[in-house]
Each structure stands twice: as structure tokens, then as C-alpha cells.
Amino acid sequence: MEISKNFDFISAEQKWYGHWLDKKYFESTPDDREPYTVVIPPPNVTGILHMGHCLNNTIQDILVRRARMMGKNACWVPGTDHASIATEAKVVHMLRERGIAKSSLSRDEFLTYAWEWKEKYGGIILQQLKKLGCSLDWNRTSFTMDPDYYRSVIHVFNDLYTKGYIYRGKRMINWDPRAKTALSDEEVIFKEVQGKLYFLQYQLIGADGVALPLEKASITIATVRPETILGDAAIAVNPADERYMHLIGTFAVVPLINRKIPIIGDEYVATDFGSGALKITPAHDMNDNQIGIKHGLDVVDILNEDGSLSADAQLYVGLDRFDARKKIVVDLQEAGHVVKIEEYTHQVGFSERTDVVVEPRLSLQWWVDMKKISGPALSAVEEGEINFHPAKFKNLYRHWMENIKDWCISRQLWWGHQIPAWYDAEGRFVVAMNEKEAKQKFSETFKVENPQLKQDEDCLDTWFSSWLWPFEVFKGLSNPGNKDVAYYYPSNTLVTAPEIIFFWVARMIMAGYEYTGKKPFSDVYFTGIVRDTQGRKMSKQLGNSPDLLEMIDEIGADAVRFGIMIASPAGNDLLWDKASNEQGRNFINKIWNALKLIQLWKERAKDNLSAEEITLTSDWPHEWFEARLRQVCTEMDVQMNQFKLSESLKTLYTLIWDDFCSWYLEWIKPGFEKPMDVKHLDKAISFFEMLLERLHPFMPFVTEEIYHLLRNNQPVDLCVKQIDGSFVARGEDQSVLNEAELLKSAITAIRDARVKAGIKNKEAITLYATVKDKTVWASIKELLCKQINAEAFMFTEESIADTIQLVIGGDRFFIKSEQAIDTSAQRIEIETEINYYKGFLESVEKKLSNERFVQNAKPEVVDLERKKQADALEKIKMLAESLKGLG
Template sequence: MKPKNLSEIPKAYNPSDAEGKWYKYWYDHNLYHSEVDETKVPYTIVIPPPNITGILHIGHILNNTLQDIYIRYKRMMGFNACWVPGIDHASIATEAKVVAMLKEKGIDKKDLTREEFLKYCYEWKEKYGGIIFQQLRKLGVSCDWQRERFTMDEHYYRKVIEAFVKLYKEGYIYRGYRMVNWDPASKSAISDEEVFYKEVKGHLWHIKYPVKGTNEFLVVATTRPETMLGDTAVAVNPNDERYKHLIGKTVTLPIVGREIPVIADEYVDMEFGTGAVKVTPAHDVNDYEMGLRHNLEMINIFNEEASTNENAPEEFRNLDRYEARKKVVKKLEELGFLLKTEDYTHKVGYSQRGNVPIEPYLSEQWFMKMDELAKPALEVVLDGKIKFHPEHWIKTYEHWMTNIRDWCISRQLWWGHRIPVWYHKETGEIYCEVDPPADIENWTQDEDVLDTWASSWLWAQDVFTNERDQRYYYPTDLLVTAPDIIFFWVARMIIAGMHFMKEIPFKDVYFTSTVRDTQGRKMSKSLGNSPDPLDLIEEYGADALRFTMTYISPLGQDVHFSNEMVEIGRNFANKIWNAGRFLLMNAQNIEIKPDLADKHIDFTDRWIISRFNRTLKEFTDAIDNFEVNAASKILYSYVWNDFCDWYVELSKERLYKGSDEEKSAVLTRALKLYGEMLKMVHPFMPFITEEIWQLLDSRKEGESISIEEFPKYDEQKIDSAAEKETEFLQGIITAIRNIRGELNIPPSKNINVYLKSGETTEGQIRYIKALVKADKIEAGAGLLKPKASASSVVKECEIFVPLEGLIDLDKERGRIEKEIERISKSLEGVKKKLSNENFVSKAPADVVEREKAKQKDWETALEKLESIYNDLKG
């Protein structure tokens, strides 16, 4: 290793100088492109495709940092690493963006043909669709950009259509009327997983339904009185004594006047409300199931935008659902059918995309039968062929897969993969093929497109555009994803892999943590607690943000994040930089001689080499077991404590006072170890490690630390004796430094040290003398404690530091006496409080614990002060 001749290495690392420069270098030299190479084992990751509408958020930072750590690590380990990037067309979200854009231009989607609208969609995609990838480059992701994919690419589009046709012909796909979640904003069906629930303050209206031929009323309570216009029954529990005599009778539907039956169904909860429920099969999921059981008429009273249609009485038609609600309530009141209105807080389903309340809606849609398809996909997870990290997600997966429902795969949109079904204009015959019918003029294609997830479920297999690539790279190795799409995407990809490829799509799934703020709230733009990652990168640097996110993110636990936490990563980067700068600056005056790397080795060299190999073993074990958080802490401890705080400091004694040959040997070895350490840090912090790596040597064009070989663990270099000897040395130095700090001995003053021990060596004494600023060190088993000296004990070594002439002993004794008096009074007060049973039993538990902690801390401090005071008495 031959460091560049640098007249001056910057005192501080400047991320903004390094990051753009090195990303361009990696990209220009095409370092991360992968081609099939049968001599190498592939390691493949496919990026969870972000929506083309997306921009970078803090969750993306964690997710993509984890992926980049693994792809860089495996690349350096010798695998043919391939990280495929791509974006998803995001049907609903993109169509909404394009419709909004057109509205600003004064254009209504209704006035456009499908082809015209799609042209605008592609224009929008070209302008905005790649923003998130430009942002991810700032994070340092080492994707294979030559393999960038889009779910609407010609190859991928055809694969999606082929999958539909295959499943249709196998009988898994069918069209039928079913209850769906309807999003009135996008005017499309959405899946259960795309519905989130909000607590809403509303009302519970109690409505009287007259029983025909009697003076009785059946009272039902509802939060959606407008849907009564589509009621086709009232249901009671067959075991409810209050209503047994009414079962089989009919009631008159208020306002509408239609007679509807009173039915018995065990679904009805006798304890809830009045024990009688209105049944609207076309507008409630549970009512729909009752409607099927009792062969009830299903009356849809809403249009696709959730306004009332021609099935409502004339005076209630063409009203928004909430306007219809007001009008229905008012009418019921006028007619005397409204018994009472109560305030009522309940959960209402909202569309994730449209952010409006969904409407349960009876609609003709395309569905996929899931029972049989799900079985092999469940087995491979339960059998451990696909491993989940953390494992507890297996139970969640198993529950969903064993209770899986048919999948509504159609969406009433134009942007997306259009369903490959044509209907003959005269005969009504259905044609389902990849290519359109030859006599296309006689056919009409289905208007719907596929659910976005019904395309991205093929992602792991069909991002590869030829059979050779697919055979080589599939199955992929690792999927890193958020747990909230375990059903949307993870489960469905496994189903697709098992059905179409007869093979799992990936071997490991790493479920990332949910990032929350320090109050435990999920990051959200609406709450204003979600930082812009690009601002954080600008302020702290990408490496600092990457490292911090892994350092604070335990596997399977939520992350509590604040901007200030990125100081962890920035300080770590500075520590690495300062150590490298020190070594490189010394290399301007000391010759680096590789042939001396194994010369002039003492116990501290054997210690750091041993610690490096132990750390390397612990680090690689943690990474291989998907314990990235643990790996970051292992790395941090070695770099900060072992190498920077101790080894670099210990090396100064020989670098400053050794012979020329010893200096060369020490610096050559330190730089070599530093370079190996940089390789270990690189997957976490690619930019700073590249910046320093390039300073270490005059390298050929196109070379990079990212394609260097990762260090290999060498058990033969584990030296427990050297570790024990150095730990003993560190203990003594730390104890003496503590004495200096506790007694306020000025840093400018040298001290004398007495070590009562038979174990200290000349080598240790040499380092102690240098690192604690000692004029004289005496060591021996028979030493007596000098007068007026501070003392400490490390293992069996007693340490004495004479204080005469270093400090004003009387003044220091007086200061300590006052401190002992102050702490004693405080301790007496807290003991009194804790001996009061009334306080202990009535005060909050955390308050009591704080008082106990105070007592413990003050007792420890008092013990220490009394010991120091006794030393000062001589």
C-alpha cells in the first residue's frame, strides 16, 4: 500500500465533496452491472418497485440502505451481485395525478379517448416517474442501472398478460358480481389491504319499521341511514325471544313503502343495539353474505361516484351519499319513523389512495380463486424454504393464507395492464388470449385494467428479460420490504413463483422496522413529523444517515427517529476520517515498506490483529443472520474504541520515538489494518470509505473499494494472551486518567505513578508513561503507598499517584468535604422519603424508581469521595 503524496489532507470530511464525485465514478465505470457468469455464484435482490408517483421518505432510506448493505457485502465476498431496480406504474395513484394535471389544463378525462389519456400518462411518467431513483442515487445505492425495469415495459406487460391468460384457462380467474370495496374518488374497486380505518365521530339513528298487519314496530339502529333505500330485509337472531313471533312476517320500509321480510340469522348479535338489523345486501359485506344465504334481492342504490341512482325514490336521486343521508333523516323525522339519534364514535374504512370513505358496493369484477394457489406458497414458508426475519411474521402470514379470499383483480381505470378479454359484438362469445382476435373489428375489449399488485406479483421472476438470465438469477436471494405489504406483495409473489416457476421467488425476507417519531407516532406528512431525507443528506451526509438508520433499528422493533440522531453517524464518519488522516499525514514523512509489515510486532499489534479477527467473525455472523443492527454496533465498537481510541493512540509512542525501521513497520501495519477495516465499514458507509481508500494508494482507473475482496476471518490470529495483556494495560491507563479527572490535575502537569504489581512489563510501562503523561513510573510487588497519593486498583495491581506538588491538598480536601456534606444531606433526604410507606405506596411507580436510582447513585458517589478524601489525608 503506497499512499498518495498529499501536501494536505482536509482536516474534516466533507460529504458534499465526496458523494457526487464517487457516485459518478461508480456509474461511469459501470461497476455494479452484472452479467451471467457460470463460474460465479449469483446473489440477487430485486428492489421493491416504488410507485412512479413516489418521492423518497425516511422509510425508503432504511429499506434501501439494508438492500445496499447486503448487495455490497456479497459483491465483496465474491458473489456475482445483481440488484435490479425498477418502478411500479401504480394505477390508481398515477391516474389520479394525471387527472389532476389535466384538470389544471382545463381538460376533463371524460372528453378524452383511452389512447389520448394514456399518452398523457406516459408524458407524466417521463417527466416525474424517475424522481425517486435520482434521489436514491444520493443515498449511494449500488443498483445495476442497466437492468432498470418498469411494470409497463413491453416485455413485462406481455408477461402479465400471459399470466392472466394461463390462469383464466386453468379456471382460476372468473368474472362475477361480488361485494367489493369501492373508492368513489377513483371510481374503482380496491382490495381489503388498500383500506385503512379511522375513528369517526358520527351518529346512530334508531328507525322504526312498521310490522305489517300489526301495531308493532321493529326498531333498527344504523350509522348509514341513506342505505335503507336499498334494504331488502330486517334480520333478528332466531334465539331472540323478543322477536320470534315476527320471523316470517313483513315490515314496510319507511319512505320507500316496499314490503320486506323479517328473517332469522345467527349472525345478528342479540346484545348489540336493538337486536334487529336492517339488511342492505348491495351495500354491506355482512348483509351481502346474509343476502346470499336467504336469497334476498340485491338493490344497488349508488352510482360509481357514490351518488344515488334510479333505484332510489325520485326525490332522493342524484344526491351525494351524505346529502342523501341528511335528506333521509329529515324525511324519517317528518314521517315519525325516527325514534332517536345518538352520538356514536366508530371506525370507518377509507381508501388509501383516494383518502375518502369507501363504499361497500355490489359490482361485476374479475376475481382470482386463491384457495388452491395459496397452499404451496404457505408450505414453503412453514417448511423453512423461505425464511422470514424476524420469524414472528410467519404466524401473520399463515393466518392470512389459511383464511384467504378470492382476489378482486380488476380496476375501473385506464392506466395499467388492460385485461386481455374480448367480447364478440354479435354473439357475446368471450375470447381470452395474449394477442387480440384477428377480426378485431368484430370484438370489444374489456375496459378494466388489472390491480397493480396483479402485475408486481411477477416482479421477482419477470424483471429478467430472457430465459438465460432468469435461469441464472432466479430464485432471487433476499427481499427487503415493509411488513405492511406482506399480503399485498410478499404472499402474492410467493404464490406466483410457486405456480409459474415451480420454485420459490426468494430465499429470505427481511421485514424492516416501522419508523416513528420520538413520541411513537408513525412518520406522516400530515403530522409534519416526517423529515425530508434529502435535507438530512445535505446536512449530515448520506453515510451518516445510512449508518444511523441501521444503528437505531433493531430487527422486528419500531424505530424512534429524530433528526438529531444522525449525529451518531456523522460523529462516526468523523472518527474514521480523523484516524485515516492521522495515519496518512504520517505517511508523508515515514516510508511505507510492505516487507516490514510483520516486523517490530509487540503485544498491542497482536491485540489489534486478534480484535480485528474476532470482530470480523462476529460481524459476518450477524450480517449472515440478518442482524444488521447488531452488526452496526459490533462495527462501531471496534472502529471507535479498539482501533481509533486505543490502537492509534498506542501507535503514537513508536511513531514518534521509534527507530526509522520501527516507524515504517508500525505505520505500514497500521495502514494495512486501517484498509481492512474500511472494507468492513464500506457496505454501511460507501462514500467516506471510497474517499479514503482512494487516498491510500495510486490506483488504476476503475478500481474501487466496492469491488475489493472482503476480509477473511483467520482463527490462527486470535491471540487471547495479547488481548488479556492489552486489556490490563487499558485498565491501568483508564484508572490513572480517571484520577487526573477526578482530582482536577491540570493536563499540562506530568505525574509520577507507582504500580504495586508483579505483572507489569517494560512494554506496558512504556505505553503507560506516554499515555498518562508520567515523568516516572515505578513498578514492583513490594512497593508501599506514597504519602498523600490517590489510588485505584486494576485486577491485582494497586495504582498510586502522589499528589504533592500537583494540586493544593488543603483546598482539594476542603472541596471534597463540602461535596461529601452536600451529597450526604441529599442522600439522607431520599432515604427518608423511601422509608415513608405512604410515599412508596401512593406515588407513581416511575417516581419511586427515580428516587431509588438517586439513592444508588449518591451512595456510589459518596463512597468514591470518601475514598479520595482518605487518600488526600495521607
């Protein structure tokens, strides 16, 4: 069969993915095998595939495909997240482009548009995962707003409310004035911003209750947000601050609006920052709010939900907060309250979703009391019931869990799970599964006949649904105890980004224990963040994010998978360079060419070769490669179990490129125009197949293609082939491995010597050797001669004149050639080597002449040093003889 010059990835990808789907290889149903379950971190339904997804899903696919081939019942569950804020923002944007304002729509009308949008664009990302080769069980595709899933979310809300874990409260929250919604702490991104620090003078009030003139008595505060003085409730100073301690208990006046506020003492105030006096604005600053509560201060909320100033501000009503800031500075300057303005760099919170400055704001929201459910989740990770990879994230997790804060779960959005609370006109409410139940409950609770109720307008935080993901994808809550959840749950490995350890991972663990009494997964593998070569995060704004699908079309999914995996050290971020794709492509080309070679051999295969046709008499190369294969497979298993995927791939890459292609295939290669012995060919094909098995999880398409080209009528597809686990368990033959190392070093050293002496490849040499152990050479001298074009290999006890002399390991070699030998390069080579060993010997002897070393070091260490010394001495002696032999 004719093999194309290169691997045609376009047709292979299409052919094999379609074939795998047709054969239902990715579909899983419970059986008596051990399950291996992975749930996909559901991408946003609005999302498109980017490099982060590529890394994350390639890793999952490797784990899942490997498990499938190792006899497990592998199940990888796909799905998407409704992503309330992100999706709603996109729908609002789309409506705006069509000239429709969200405010002009009813909730139902808006949701109709949103669902339309979801049906049209949602799930594009899932199609893209197929291009990457992901072996997901598509029958199990879930969505966080599927009807059953939706009901489960509402059920959990009801349940936690009934248990007293959910409450409604007026608290300081992060407010996104553009999206007009509350944000959880985790959704706020702090950025360094160059701002100004304004020093403002407040008038003091004298003993008579009358404000003193500014020039006579005042107190100066420093603030970066001068517009918020309109909401001031106090001025605080450190009670130990001698400058101000006498003022505690007196009053000051808020400039421009002349409101009287107390001066209080609180240790929170830093004496060395600003002026040492701090204005307290409980409605608009988290810390001020705490102080306000402590001191029983008034709360003056000066902002509307869109970030404009409210009536309570008295001034600049309706003006945006940033415009008001400019204006108040001018007015304060005119009134003589501004002492100075300094440049000041500080951290400002921005909304993760809309990127506007977040406003700390008091508002009535729904909360989960996290301390009530976090206990088992903390100890599960502490005690190793759930393992994090890399383990360093354990610290981070512990710290967060031990200082856990209540979770604000309400969002002022329509797209999502509507909060199941119903209110009457007076604001009395009940929590229920649905309206009917709500009416009934309300009647019972408040003794009202046929109450008129209205459901809470708000939605739940997206993460309030995705924390149920690992069991609700198996309907663990909507259909408890069903066959699937019993079999697949807990899942095995979660692969995700460290950025969402608190958003998602921690909460899944909590929900897992709360609702199933079990952990949701055993291992969590945190991937690195994909960055560009300059170490910057990939983002749309920077335009440094490559188009993944374009890349797959250009170079193939296998090359892209290889590229990202080889660049991805376990636990570190990866600086991704497009060049690593090319390394993947070259690797594919290498394997493809190995196939072409074997195909060539097949055409020349022959049984029962005549004595003249035989180029290889021994089976030693097969014995060696089998031992080497065992060794590497064992190594790979260890690496995979430690989630060192990148290292495992590197190990395999070396095995294939160097050991298989460069050594093994060369060793068994028949002579020029000679036939290939069928038994050697069959061995080679079998080894090639085993290499493909190991490589398949990393590069599924090219391996499946080659696997079928190697032999006609393969009994199974590689995708579902079962790897023979006993192969590794049998262990490898160490002596054959040692022989191979000796052979390799002899081949390289002699080839090198030939090149340096200017002996042409075509010219045969005669090789003489003085060796310690002749038996070792028995099995490898045939190959050595073949690889270095030697017509004879003879043992000798004496130096041979007019030869190139070299030392390999502990043996001496003499190369005799018809050609006139130029020994100058050889001479330099040997001299350099002698110098190296002399230096080495010196360092060893220095150690040995140190009495304290000999006395204190462990005896085996001292013995080792003695052996090093002896080896070096012998080596030097041999090299010196060789040098002398060169004449």
C-alpha cells in the same frame, strides 16, 4: 499531500459515484461465482424519494455492497411500478389543470397523455437513489409496463384463466366512488369515525296483510346509514331473542317507500347491540350480503357508481349518498319513524388512494381463486424454505394465508394492463392473448363468423403485474430458461415494508411457485416504519417528512445513511430524529481526523530509528488490534447474517472510535516531535484499510475517499475490493485481549486518580505495583507509562508511603508524585468502593448460607458464588489496606 480540514462530501459523492459507474462495478453478468441477487421493491413511477425509501434502499445497498466485497456476483435490479391508481390519479389531475376532462378523451388519447407524463416524471426516483449511493445495475432497469413485461402479465392472466383459477363474478367488492373503481380488501383503510346511530321504527304488517299503525305495533332497528333503508330486503332478529322471536315469518314495511320486507331469524344478529333487530341490505353491506344469500333475499342496489342514489332507491335519485342521508333523516323524523339518535364511534373504510369512504357494492369483476395457488406459498414459509426477518411476521402470514380470500383483480382504470377478455354485443366473451386470437377463439367457441368484439375496458390491479417481479425482471416468463434467470433466480433477499406483506410478498411467493416452481427469494427482511420523534407516521399531510435530498445536500449521503441505520433496530419501527444525522457527521469527522493524523505521521516517517528516536519498542499494540479486529469482524458477520444491521454498525462504530482511535492510535503515537517508525505506520495503515472495508457497505463515499488517500495507487477501488475471509477464520488471541483489558482499566483508573489528586498532566509520576502475575505486565507496562506520564514502573512487595493507592483488578498500585498529594478525594473513592463490595458480599453470602441453594443449584453455580465471595473478600482487604496507606 494536503488533506482538507473536513471531508468534502459534495465533491466526493459526485466523483466516486461517477467513477463506479464508469468502471461498471454495479453491472453484473452471469459467471462462475455465486450470485447474490436483490430485486428492488419497485417504487411508484410517480414517486419521489422519502424516508421509507431511504431506509429500505440503504439496507439493500448495504447487503449488496457487502456481498460484492465477499466474493459474490452481486446484482441489484432497479425498476419502477406503473402504479395504476396513483398514476392515473396524477394524470387526471394534470389534465384537469389543463382544462381537460378524462371523460372527453378516448382511451388511446388518455394513454398518450399518461405515457407522456411517465416519460417526463417517471424515474425521477431512480435518479434520486443514485444520490443515496445505491449500487444498482442500471442496465437492468425494469418497468412493469415494458412491452415484454406487459405480455407476460397478459400471458399469466390467460394461463390462470385456462387453469380455471380466474373467474368473472358478481360479488361484493369495495367500491371507490371517486376513482370509480373496485378496490381489493387490502386497499381499504379502516379509520375510526364519530357518527350517529339512528333508531328507526318500521311498521309491522298484521295477519290481514295490512300495515298496522306505528303507535300500535312496530319494530325498531338501529343503523348508521339510514339512506340504505331504501335497499332493505329484510329485518333480521336473533331466533333466541324473546323480544322478537314471535315476529319471525311476519313482515314489516320500509318507511317512506312502503316496500314489504320479511322478518327473518339469524344467529348472526347480536341481541345486545342497538335494538337487537337488524335491517338487511344485501347490496350495500358485506355481512348483509352473506345473510341475503343464505336466506335468498332480493338485492336492491340503490347506488350509482359515483355514490349517488340510483333509480332503484325510488327517492332522492341522483343525490349523493351523504346528502341523501341528511335528507332522509329529516323526512323520517317528519314521518315519525325516528325513535332516537345516539352518538356512535365506529370503523369506516376509506380508499387508500383517494381517501373517500368506500362503498361495499355488488359488481361484476374478475377474480383469482386464491385457494388454488396458495398452498405451496404457505408451506414454503412454514417449513423455512423462505425465512422472514423478524420471524414474528410468520404468524401474520400464516393467519392470512389460511384464511385467504379471492382476489379482485379488475380495476376500472385505463392506465395499466388491459384485461385480455373480448366480448360480443350479447356479453359472450373469450380470454386471449390478443384481438386476433380472440376472434379466432370466439369463432370456434360460439360458431360465429367474423365476430364483432370489444375488449374489456378495465385494467388489472397493479399487484397483478408486480407479483411477477422477481423473475420477470430477468425475463423469466417472456424468455423462459434464459441465461440470466437461470443464474440469478431465485433471488436472495427481499427488503420491504411489512405493510405490503399481503399485497406483494405473499403474492410473489405464490407466483414464484406457480410459474417457476421455485421460491422467488430465500430471505425477506421487513423494515420498520419510519416515524417522527412523536411516533407518528411520516406523511405529507402532517408535514413531518423531511426532504431527503435537501438533507443529503446539507450533510452528505453517508451521514444520512448512518443516521437512519443507527436508529433502526431490527424488526422495530424507528423513531427518526434529524439529530442522528449529526451523529453520522461526527463519526465521519472522527474517521477523517484519523486520516489526518496518519497523514501527519507519513510526513515524519522514518526507517531504522536511532535508540533515542524510538518511542515504542514492542509490537504488542499491533498484536492486540489485530486480535480485536478479528473478534469484531466475527461478531459483525454473525450480526449481519441475522440481519442485525443496526447492531453491526454500532459494533463497528465502537471499534473505530474507541479501540482504533482512542486506544490503538494513541498507543503507537510517537513522542512529541519524534519521527514515526515506518513499520508501525504501515501496520496502522493496513488496519485502517481493513476498517474501511468493513465500513464501506454502510458509508460508501467517505470510505472510498479515505482509502485512496491512505496510499497512493491503490490496486483496486474499495467498492470492489475483496475482503479476506480467512482473516476472521484464523481466530483471535485471547491472552492479548485480556492484557489489553487490564491495560485499559489501569490507564483509566490511574488517569482518574491523577485528576482527582490534582496532579497536572505534565508532571511525571513514579508507579509502584504489587501484582499477582508480573509476566502479564511485561508487555504492557511500557504503554501504561506512556499513557499516564509515568517515568518509572517498579514492582514492590510492600506499601509505599506518601502515595496515592488504588486497586485495579487484583493488583495494588502506588502513585508517587513530586507534588503535594491531596488524598481526600481518593479516600472517598475507596470508601465508596469498599461499601459496594460489602453490599455485594452480603448478597453472595446470603445466597451461600441458603441451604436449599447449595443443595439444589448446579455445582458450578455454587462454585462460582464461592469464587465471587473470595474475590470480594480479597478486594475489600486490599482496599482497606490502601485506605490505611493513605494515612
